[in-house]
Amino acid sequence: MTEEKNRCVVTGLGMICAIGNSVEESWKNVLASVSGIKHTKTVDTENCYATLAAEVNCDTLDDIDAPEEKDRASKLCLKAAKEALADASLAKGNDDPRMSVIIGSCVGGAVSIEHYYKNGKNKEDILKMPIAPIASQVAEFAGAGGIVTNVGNACAAGTISVAYACDLIRAGKADVVLAGGADSFASIPYSGFLSLHALDENGCSPFNRCTGITLGEGAGVVVVESYAHAKARGAKVYCEVLGAGVTTDAHHITAPREDGLCQIEAIERAITNSGVSKKEIGYVNGHGTGTAKNDNAEFLSLHKVFDGENDILSASSTKAMTGHCLGAAGAIEAVFSIKALTTNTVLPTLGYTEEDKEKLKEKAGKIEFVQNVPHEKELTAVMSNSFAFGGNNASIIFSKNAGDVKVSSSKPNIAITGLGLVNPLGHTKDAYIAAVKADSKPTETSIHSTIETSEYDELGIKMAFYRKLDNFSQLQVVTGMRALKDAKLSVTEENAKDIGNIVGTSEGALGSTYDFEELIGEKGNAKGSAFKFPNTVYNAAGGYLSICSGLKGYSVTVTSGPVSGLTSIAYSMNVIKEGQEKIMLATGNDENIPILDNLFNELGYKAKSVAAPYSGADGFVLGDASTSLVLEDDANAKERGATVYAHILGYGNGRKNVRFGQLSGTEEALEKAIADALADSGVKADEIDVIYGFANGMKVVDDIEKTVLSKCFGEKPVIAIKERVGEGRAGTATLQVAHAALMLHGDIESDNAYVFSNGSVSRKTVESSGLKKALVISYALGGSYTAVVLGK
Amino acid sequence: MEKSEVQAKLKEFFMSNLGVDGDILQYDTPLFGDEVGLDSVDSLEIISFVDDEYGVSMTGLKKETFLSIDTIADYIVANA
Numbered sequence: 001m002t003e004e005k006n007r008c009v010v011t012g013l014g015m016i017c018a019i020g021n022s023v024e025e026s027w028k029n030v031l032a033s034v035s036g037i038k039h040t041k042t043v044d045t046e047n048c049y050a051t052l053a054a055e056v057n058c059d060t061l062d063d064i065d066a067p068e069e070k071d072r073a074s075k076l077c078l079k080a081a082k083e084a085l086a087d088a089s090l091a092k093g094n095d096d097p098r099m100s101v102i103i104g105s106c107v108g109g110a111v112s113i114e115h116y117y118k119n120g121k122n123k124e125d126i127l128k129m130p131i132a133p134i135a136s137q138v139a140e141f142a143g144a145g146g147i148v149t150n151v152g153n154a155c156a157a158g159t160i161s162v163a164y165a166c167d168l169i170r171a172g173k174a175d176v177v178l179a180g181g182a183d184s185f186a187s188i189p190y191s192g193f194l195s196l197h198a199l200d201e202n203g204c205s206p207f208n209r210c211t212g213i214t215l216g217e218g219a220g221v222v223v224v225e226s227y228a229h230a231k232a233r234g235a236k237v238y239c240e241v242l243g244a245g246v247t248t249d250a251h252h253i254t255a256p257r258e259d260g261l262c263q264i265e266a267i268e269r270a271i272t273n274s275g276v277s278k279k280e281i282g283y284v285n286g287h288g289t290g291t292a293k294n295d296n297a298e299f300l301s302l303h304k305v306f307d308g309e310n311d312i313l314s315a316s317s318t319k320a321m322t323g324h325c326l327g328a329a330g331a332i333e334a335v336f337s338i339k340a341l342t343t344n345t346v347l348p349t350l351g352y353t354e355e356d357k358e359k360l361k362e363k364a365g366k367i368e369f370v371q372n373v374p375h376e377k378e379l380t381a382v383m384s385n386s387f388a389f390g391g392n393n394a395s396i397i398f399s400k401n402a403g404d405v406k407v408s409s410s411k412p413n414i415a416i417t418g419l420g421l422v423n424p425l426g427h428t429k430d431a432y433i434a435a436v437k438a439d440s441k442p443t444e445t446s447i448h449s450t451i452e453t454s455e456y457d458e459l460g461i462k463m464a465f466y467r468k469l470d471n472f473s474q475l476q477v478v479t480g481m482r483a484l485k486d487a488k489l490s491v492t493e494e495n496a497k498d499i500g501n502i503v504g505t506s507e508g509a510l511g512s513t514y515d516f517e518e519l520i521g522e523k524g525n526a527k528g529s530a531f532k533f534p535n536t537v538y539n540a541a542g543g544y545l546s547i548c549s550g551l552k553g554y555s556v557t558v559t560s561g562p563v564s565g566l567t568s569i570a571y572s573m574n575v576i577k578e579g580q581e582k583i584m585l586a587t588g589n590d591e592n593i594p595i596l597d598n599l600f601n602e603l604g605y606k607a608k609s610v611a612a613p614y615s616g617a618d619g620f621v622l623g624d625a626s627t628s629l630v631l632e633d634d635a636n637a638k639e640r641g642a643t644v645y646a647h648i649l650g651y652g653n654g655r656k657n658v659r660f661g662q663l664s665g666t667e668e669a670l671e672k673a674i675a676d677a678l679a680d681s682g683v684k685a686d687e688i689d690v691i692y693g694f695a696n697g698m699k700v701v702d703d704i705e706k707t708v709l710s711k712c713f714g715e716k717p718v719i720a721i722k723e724r725v726g727e728g729r730a731g732t733a734t735l736q737v738a739h740a741a742l743m744l745h746g747d748i749e750s751d752n753a754y755v756f757s758n759g760s761v762s763r764k765t766v767e768s769s770g771l772k773k774a775l776v777i778s779y780a781l782g783g784s785y786t787a788v789v790l791g792k
Numbered sequence: 793m794e795k796s797e798v799q800a801k802l803k804e805f806f807m808s809n810l811g812v813d814g815d816i817l818q819y820d821t822p823l824f825g826d827e828v829g830l831d832s833v834d835s836l837e838i839i840s841f842v843d844d845e846y847g848v849s850m851t852g853l854k855k856e857t858f859l860s861i862d863t864i865a866d867y868i869v870a871n872a
Contacts, residue, residue, distance in 0.1 A: 196836065197836060464828055464829025465829065467812055530833050
């Protein structure tokens, strides 16, 4: 049986969707086979062949703190979070470090993006546009002070969030996690799917007519808690959350593999990780969007996994009732799965006529695809699956029993064995090292990198592939491929599923999403670009990297701010430690294209002239950066004969909730992140030789760093790489780690650091020889910090 | 309508809307080959463009019609 310390239980549920503004209302309607699909009330459908959607009907979404600062997706999420917290009988925390928030989303602030474009480009809309604020605002509401981040994996995001929550609890990093997903129905996704001809004009008919999807909207939040914590406070427990499987197709950016190979792998992993037999699973809540491509692959996967091992399996898609809620789907469906399990009910897919039922028999085989009405069934375990753009696949299992989840107790020694760097200083490791040696500095307040065709030629990437990538994805593919090459790692049929990647990003695909909005805002929703739409999902970059390299392992995109470039490393370390993967690519990726340059300018974040860190300037030099690191256990590296640049010894997090957009007053959270990282690494403060900080020139940001680092490390040297590369957000956070590794390894022989002494700032050269331990720190608006400790 | 005009316009569309390198793309370059790698998403865009630009519907046509800029141009000229 699962060891007590690894048991995760569900203690609270919250949701809002087209068929209900609460779990109770939604569940009542699910049991009554109510469909929330109707003619859309909110988006313009002129000249559009499909006009249906499953929209939320709720007029109390603004009954929250500062509604004017929040996008619709956040409001939906807050409603579900409030319900879940109350359901769990949990009081709000006081920046509780043991309470974390993980929220999945696909299109984030799509409503605000449209509002900005069509309503006078008001800067108040800008901070509502990305996915980043959603988890931050939920954390602010709940008083959560642990890990606060979003998962940007499109339609699989909601399922991955719940899996990630369990990972955190089992790693000892959290006691309670609000895990969920949220997405709004908006012009951008509507027009996007319309341009792909993926919408069914008659309403989706999953596992049946399969002629397209219908979009929905909403949010779901599941309170995942450690069993020990729940027991100690006498919490009501719904069920256990067992294991999960996350994989990637490495096939096509929108279409799933027809052979279902990687869907099957995700499902098999969930089953193995849960320690249950296939027979125990009584019901599968499928992804079932209603497209022929998805549903056929899914029929195949379920048969391949369960035929011959489970003759009494029931399955369905609840999307015929709720529509496809994108990033919220996995979370909403987690709620339905948990309710189904605990009430011994299997849910139906709506829409079967008598003729349909006949046709279904052949496709269904021995699996009972529940039609039209729910029915009672004694259940022990329930599975929920979600498959997304980018080829991401996620499968998770909920159970009445504790299962047999095994978590490795080994403490791997994580090594950095490969680097891929693109930033304004250069597009290769060597170019970067040379630029540091030459002490290059920016001469403008906005600098960026452009990938040249020759770089693709060098990497053997064909025009047929790279022409489909937007700038954001181009950066990620190039550095990812370079990192693999630098690590002398070939991805083969045999090892593909042992290699995963976590992409950390601050704004993700916001640039491409805004670009898409410009087109439809001008020409109407019927004129969306099918070519551009796939690039509007934050995980497209990771998806293209997977397609290009062939890697098929655990792949997630995390997004909350610059700190995401360190979150990707922490998450990757966890995935390796758990034994899910042997090798992980951890990256930070953020771009600087004219659209983003404009937005940062309007926010007043860009400096008026080139500003150096700690100079007390009003803003920063805007840059870009893509940094990919290959991480693996030291033993694995040695076995492969790989070069080890440095080791990552541990990490820590801190959060003090402030409004998203603010950072002032959060010093104690940075202090905590540092203290936790040192404790996690078994390293003392005085053993740290050099710190790689996040200072970017903007006074409010730099002051926090200066205050805390002076307090914690006195006059130890601080290297501020952004004085050379500008503020590249998550890209520069990971670059800080790469830079540290290059110094520990001696590739960068020395650097010019800052020293704080009695409030004044001076410069000092740091020689790399003799460096043994380094600390890297980063931040996110809303008050999150992560610190990572590196060793030689 | 001159076929050469249509060919030129199509090539321009491929370059600006589908990111295809103009040095590689000739009027007879096989679109489904390794070089251009036309897929279902590209086809949707082409169909949309041809409809908007020439009022010619290419929905549901066989793959053969989309083999190259040449074959697409032939179809447009024949059906405009």
